[in-house]
Amino acid sequence: MSLVRWNPLRDFDSFFTPTNRFFSTPEMKNVETSWKPLVDVTEDASEYLIKAELPEVKKEDIHVTSNNGYLTISGERKFEKEDKKLHTMERFYGSFERSFNLPDDVREEDINAEFKDGLLTLHLRKTEVPQASQTRIDIK
Structure with missing residues (x-):
């Protein structure tokens, strides 16, 4: 016999999951309606690479x-x-969304995407960022 620590808020938290308990079928009771795919973000000298498992x-x-x-x-x-x-159902189904801030050295029109074997790969090509220049302003 093993002891399990009682958490009084466990069932309370599960009440607020996005699954609609009142209108779902018995098979759908454990189906989540939103999930987040796993993502890797890497960088080299020429681009940022985002790989999302889908x-x-x-x-x-x-x-x-x-x-x-x-x-x-x-x-x-x-x-x-x-x-x-x-x-048993342990995989998630439904809608998903992931958002990322674009670095300053990436232009939105230079983003390319490819999808193969359940892996979405996004290539964010780096561009030159103009160096901020200092301009002297005369006071009149």
């Missing part, structure tokens, strides 16, 4: 946008019901 997500269900210095990856992994008895 297993079982179709290319047409992925959206990559950039706006006002932010890069956003969003989409949906759909739950496909099978005629099998479900014993």
Whole structure:
């Protein structure tokens, strides 16, 4: 027999998950409606590289946008019901969204994306950032 520490707030926290308890089917009770894909961000001399794991997500269900210095990856992994008895469900389904601040040396029009085997790869090419120059202003 093992002892388990009682946490009185555990069930209270689970009440506020995004799953709709009142209208979902018994099979969908443990299905999350939002999740965050795992992401690696690396950098070399010429570019930043973002790799996002999106297993079982179709290319047409992925959206990559950039706006006002932010890069956003969003989409949906759909739950496909099978005629099998479900014993355990640990994977997440539903919509997802990840946002990143774009560095100053990346122009939004220089971002390229590719998707293969469940891996979204974004290439953010570095550009020269103009050096701030100091200008002397005469006082009149």
